[in-house]
Every structure is written in C-alpha cells, then in structure tokens.
Amino acid sequence: MTTRYSFGGDEHIFVECDESMSLEAFFKGMSITTALRDARIRGVTEICPANASFQVRFDPDVIAPDAMMAELKALEAAAQSAPSTLETRIIEVPVFYNDPWTYETGQRFRERHQDPTSTDIEYTARINNLDGVDGFIKAHSGAPWFVSMVGFVAGLPFLYQMVDRPRQIQSPKYLRPRTDTPRLTVGHGGCFACIYSVRGAGGYQMFGITPMPIYDPNQTVPYLRDFMCLFKPGDIVKWKPIGREEYDQTVAEVDAGRWMPRIAPVTFSLTDFQADIDGTNARIMEALNGH
Amino acid sequence: MAINVLKPGLSTTVQDLGRPGYYHIGIPTSGGMDMLSLAAANLLVGNAAGDAVLEAVFLGPELEFTADATVAVTGADMPPKVDDQEQATWTSFKVRKGQVLSFGFLKAGARAYIAVSGGIDVPVVLGSRSTYTLGALGGFKGRKLEAGDVLPVGAGKGAAEGRCLPEALRRKPQMPAELRMLPGLYWHRITEGAGARFFEDTWKVAPEADRIGYRFKAGQPLEFVARDQPFGAGSDPSNIVDACYPYGSVQVPGGTEPIVLHRDAVSGGGYFMVGTVISADMDLIGQLQPHTPTRFVKVTMQEALAARADRKRVLDGIAATLS
Numbered sequence: 123m124t125t126r127y128s129f130g131g132d133e134h135i136f137v138e139c140d141e142s143m144s145l146e147a148f149f150k151g152m153s154i155t156t157a158l159r160d161a162r163i164r165g166v167t168e169i170c171p172a173n174a175s176f177q178v179r180f181d182p183d184v185i186a187p188d189a190m191m192a193e194l195k196a197l198e199a200a201a202q203s204a205p206s207t208l209e210t211r212i213i214e215v216p217v218f219y220n221d222p223w224t225y226e227t228g229q230r231f232r233e234r235h236q237d238p239t240s241t242d243i244e245y246t247a248r249i250n251n252l253d254g255v256d257g258f259i260k261a262h263s264g265a266p267w268f269v270s271m272v273g274f275v276a277g278l279p280f281l282y283q284m285v286d287r288p289r290q291i292q293s294p295k296y297l298r299p300r301t302d303t304p305r306l307t308v309g310h311g312g313c314f315a316c317i318y319s320v321r322g323a324g325g326y327q328m329f330g331i332t333p334m335p336i337y338d339p340n341q342t343v344p345y346l347r348d349f350m351c352l353f354k355p356g357d358i359v360k361w362k363p364i365g366r367e368e369y370d371q372t373v374a375e376v377d378a379g380r381w382m383p384r385i386a387p388v389t390f391s392l393t394d395f396q397a398d399i400d401g402t403n404a405r406i407m408e409a410l411n412g413h
Numbered sequence: 414m415a416i417n418v419l420k421p422g423l424s425t426t427v428q429d430l431g432r433p434g435y436y437h438i439g440i441p442t443s444g445g446m447d448m449l450s451l452a453a454a455n456l457l458v459g460n461a462a463g464d465a466v467l468e469a470v471f472l473g474p475e476l477e478f479t480a481d482a483t484v485a486v487t488g489a490d491m492p493p494k495v496d497d498q499e500q501a502t503w504t505s506f507k508v509r510k511g512q513v514l515s516f517g518f519l520k521a522g523a524r525a526y527i528a529v530s531g532g533i534d535v536p537v538v539l540g541s542r543s544t545y546t547l548g549a550l551g552g553f554k555g556r557k558l559e560a561g562d563v564l565p566v567g568a569g570k571g572a573a574e575g576r577c578l579p580e581a582l583r584r585k586p587q588m589p590a591e592l593r594m595l596p597g598l599y600w601h602r603i604t605e606g607a608g609a610r611f612f613e614d615t616w617k618v619a620p621e622a623d624r625i626g627y628r629f630k631a632g633q634p635l636e637f638v639a640r641d642q643p644f645g646a647g648s649d650p651s652n653i654v655d656a657c658y659p660y661g662s663v664q665v666p667g668g669t670e671p672i673v674l675h676r677d678a679v680s681g682g683g684y685f686m687v688g689t690v691i692s693a694d695m696d697l698i699g700q701l702q703p704h705t706p707t708r709f710v711k712v713t714m715q716e717a718l719a720a721r722a723d724r725k726r727v728l729d730g731i732a733a734t735l736s
Contacts, residue, residue, distance in 0.1 A: 172657045173655055
C-alpha cells in the first residue's frame with residue numbers, strides 16, 4: 123500500500139491510500155482523517171473520507187499548500203500505529219430484489235447495458251458464477267456490508283462486501299450512464315454496492331429497491347430528525363430480502379411515520395475480521411439479532 | 414415584502430455564498446456559480462455580500478414586487494426592465510410596489526444575479542439559503558422557481574438608485590475562454606502525448622452544462638497508460654476505485670469528454686481526473702454559454718495562488734467602492 127498525495131487545485135489535497143480497494147486501505151484513510159480532525163489545523167475546511175482515499179479542502183490564504191501537505195504527511199506517519207477497531211452500528215436494510223421499478227428502468231436504458239437481452243441481476247449473477255437470481259440474492263444478502271464512503275449525492279452510501287475477495291460480487295458500470303434511477307435503488311459497480319438516496323442519473327447495475335428512506339431534507343422521517351442523512355462511513359449494513367407484500371407494508375408504515383429501522387451498536391475489529399471473516403460476521407449478526 | 418413569480422425563467426434558483434461543511438456526506442457547497450457577480454449585486458443594493466439572491470440562467474424571470482425595493486442585476490449581460498423600461502446592469506435601480514421586473518434577451522455570459530434589498534429570505538438550511546436541487550435542499554422548497562411562487566424578501570431599506578460598479582471591477586464573460594488548470598490527481602493515467610494534446614486542443618462547451626458540472630467536447634480522446642485495473646475500480650481504463658471529487662476537478666469518463674465539476678458537484682465517483690481548475694477561474698465557468706471555444710491552460714501552484722490573490726483584490730475593490 124503506497125500512499126500518493128496530489129493537489130486538487132489550490133484548495134484541495136487528494137490522498138490515495140491504495141489504488142485497490144480493501145478494508146485495510148479504508149482503515150488507513152480513516153486513521154489519518156481522524157487524526158487530522160483531532161489536530162484542528164487552522165485553515166482545514168472539509169475532511170472527506172472515501173473508500174481507499176480521502177480529500178482535504180483547505181483555505182490557502184490561511185495555510186500554505188506546502189505546509190498543509192507537510193501536516194498530512196506527518197499525520198500519516200503518526201497514524202501507522204492507530205488501532206484498527208471501530209465502535210459502530212449494524213443497520214438492517216430491507217430489499218425487494220428484482221422489483222418491477224428498477225426492472226422497468228433497466229429496460230428503458232437497455233441499449234446502454236453490456237447485455238441488452240437480460241436484466242442487471244441476471245447478468246451480474248451470470249458473470250459472478252452464481253445460480254440465477256435466487257443464487258444471487260443469497261450471495262448478496264448472506265454477509266454484511268461495510269459503508270466505506272458516503273457521497274456522490276446527498277447521503278448515498280458505498281458499501282464493501284464483507285467476504286473474502288474471491289466471493290465478492292463484481293460488475294461493470296453501464297456502458298453509458300442512465301439519466302434516471304429510481305430513488306432507493308440498490309445498485310452495484312466495481313466491487314461496491316450503493317443505495318441511491320435520490321432519483322437521478324446513475325451508472326451502477328440495479329438489483330432491487332429498499333422501502334427505507336436514507337435521506338430526508340425535510341427531516342420528517344422519525345429516524346432522520348436528528349440529521350437528514352442516515353449513513354456515515356464505518357456503518358455496517360445487513361440486507362434483508364423481502365417480497366412485494368412486505369415492501370408495500372413497509373412503505374405504508376414509513377409514510378405514516380411509524381416505521382423504524384433495526385439498528386444495534388457493534389464493535390468492529392479489522393484484525394479479528396482478517397483472522398476470521400465468517401466468525402466476525404456471525405458476532406456482528408448476533409449484535410443485530412440480540413443474542 | 415414579497416415577490417410574486419409571474420414567469421420563472423429557464424432555471425432560476427436562490428443562491429448565496431454556499432453551504433460548506435457537508436461535502437463528506439455528499440451535500441455540495443452550492444451557492445452562486447459566479448460569486449464575484451453575486452457579491453457585487455448584493456453590495457450595489459446595500460446588502461451584505463453574502464445575502465441570498467436569484468441566479469437566472471440564459472433566460473430571466475418575470476417578478477412582481479409587492480413593496481418598493483432597490484434592485485441590481487450583475488453577471489450575464491441580460492438587460493433588466495421595470496415595467497418595460499430598460500435599466501442598466503451593474504447599477505442599482507428602484508422597483509416600486511406593483512411594478513414588474515423582467516428581462517431582455519441574453520447578450521453575453523450565462524447567469525444573471527438579481528439582488529433585492531433585504532435579500533431573498535428563504536429559511537436557512539445547514540447554514541445557507543442556497544438551493545441544491547438534486548437533493549431538494551435549501552432555497553425555495555429545494556427547487557428552481559415556478560410561476561405562482563411567492564418569494565419572501567427580508568427587511569432592508571436599500572441603497573440609493575444609480576450606484577454603479579466601474580467597468581474595471583467587472584469580470585467580463587470570456588469568448589473564447591481560457592480555464593487555468595493545475596494538472597494532478599490521476600494525471601499519470603494518460604500518456605505524455607495525450608497530456609500535451611489535452612492542453613493544445615480547443616474544446617467546446619457541450620449542451621450538458623449545469624450547476625453540477627460543465628461538459629466539454631470536440632477535443633481528441635485521451636490515450637491511457639496500460640495497466641491491470643485495480644481491484645474494485647471497474648473494467649474501463651478511465652475507472653478508479655470511487656474517490657472524492659474536488660470542486661473544479663476535471664474528470665474524463667471514457668477518456669472522451671472532460672467534465673469540470675462546479676458548485677453542485679457530485680462529491681465522488683469512479684472516474685479518473687486529470688487535474689483541477691483553479692479557484693480563481695470557477696466564477697468564469699458559470700458565465701460560459703454552450704459552444705464557447707475553451708482551452709485549458711496548464712499552471713503551477715504559484716500561478717494559481719497569484720491568480721487567487723488577483724481575484725481577492727478585485728473582490729476587495731468591489732467592496733471598497735460600494736461600501
């Protein structure tokens with residue numbers, strides 16, 4: 123893992139922890155950005171963690187670009203010994219896989235897809251050697267996912283599948299991005315899942331839809347009253363497959379302001395995860411299921 | 414005091430100096446694309462430089478005033494009219510109760526800034542009145558104006574009419590345009606020849622140019638340095654493991670059409686970037702019309718900082734002249 127620094131114009135420094143995605147690269151970025159936040163350096167205006175990189179926005183009238191760069195490099199050296207443990211939470215996200223709305227959208231933009239004759243979920247199942255749609259849903263929802271970045275648009279989480287690399291689902295993005303994606307679509311590009319927080323353009327494969335709002339600028343959704351975005355980096359997600367009936371019920375409950383997601387606190391240790399992936403995931407699931 | 418929106422224009426939004434601090438969760442700063450013009454319009458009418466104004470792109474709105482106010486229009490050359498009487502841009506004028514402010518055709522630039530004494534008084538959301546339409550956040554109900562909207566205006570007696578910003582303190586829209594860029598980020602992904610041609614080529618502003626970003630076309634496709642794609646990035650050579658996008662960063666999906674991200678930027682994604690347009694030139698982008706021939710000009714950090722200082726001197730000059 124070689125860290126690469128670059129100026130993004132006169133107001134940003136971009137730091138790539140690794141070219142490839144891994145939880146190790148995410149944790150390296152997280153330990154540096156945490157140290158940077160704690161250091162309270164004058165002139166730092168925004169700290170944006172990403173999957174395997176991060177970005178710092180600064181005011182060059184307050185701190186010179188070279189001085190800002192030197193501060194970051196010093197923090198990287200100090201962050202090497204940071205513990206790789208995270209006090210976080212696990213959130214259950216219901217998903218109606220293979221739903222009619224993302225199917226319809228996928229058909230509308232079929233000429234922009236690698237395989238115009240199939241659906242996104244069938245295509246991704248095939249190229250990942252999974253046993254059709256059912257096999258795909260089992261693989262996708264079997265293990266938890268780690269929120270390694272929030273962004274693109276307001277509150278959209280990027281999620282990294284918590285399984286060993288050979289089992290990670292991978293898919294290309296659409297050949298050309300769509301101009302439309304249903305709100306709350308569960309998507310996938312490269313190795314990342316995402317939840318589209320708002321309706322709009324997108325290039326990720328579309329597998330399903332969740333009835334659970336994750337962004338509410340009006341803050342009327344009960345669990346978004348404290349803040350309008352649900353997710354933050356480090357959150358862990360467990361997909362729960364649901365059918366049409368439960369989807370419709372949940373939407374009605376959400377609209378009535380009665381529905382609450384299942385969320386439980388959990389401690390995540392990267393070292394434990396590296397040593398025993400399935401065992402660590404089982405303990406995380408116990409936190410959610412209250413055993 | 415309120416303003417009745419009779420016609421909304423093409424895409425008119427409430428903007429101020431923006432909403433920094435939430436980019437890490439995907440909420441961009443928003444705010445006026447041409448901040449110098451926004452500040453000048455406010456100062457002309459006696460507002461604070463960062464009060465909320467209307468940003469009108471290509472086609473102005475028609476606005477009926479329910480009380481007397483001082484108004485100034487800056488930025489694009491789009492002549493304001495009060496009950497069909499043409500008014501000067503970059504100059505304060507009075508609009509009386511019951512009068513209608515409308516606009517003639519756009520002559521130059523792209524975005525007009527309409528400041529009203531007292532400022533547009535929509536609720537402050539996350540520290541700003543700016544509209545972020547993609548997230549339906551801030552501004553007037555999180556969206557562009559529509560006919561029938563009633564815009565609240567703050568209290569403020571307003572400056573005198575006839576206050577004018579000297580020509581020397583106005584930044585004119587460029588035609589053709591030059592945008593200064595600091596190469597970097599994923600510059601190493603393209604070949605030396607492609608890098609040289611990127612700066613030699615004359616690009617053209619594409620029709621897909623909005624507050625999120627400006628797309629450019631008509632240059633030569635970029636050739637990539639061959640590599641095995643890193644895990645998680647996706648298979649196209651222009652793909653990276655999804656990362657943050659700086660404001661002003663220049664991404665080139667598929668290596669074909671550069672996109673410069675602006676105030677409503679998507680905060681991150683999976684396309685490589687060749688560098689970043691310097692902060693001093695962001696205002697200029699907001700005034701570019703589609704089809705404007707544009708060159709990217711390579712600069713060093715020292716040149717970027719000098720340009721930044723020049724811009725600040727202009728802003729200080731505007732404030733000093735209009736205080």
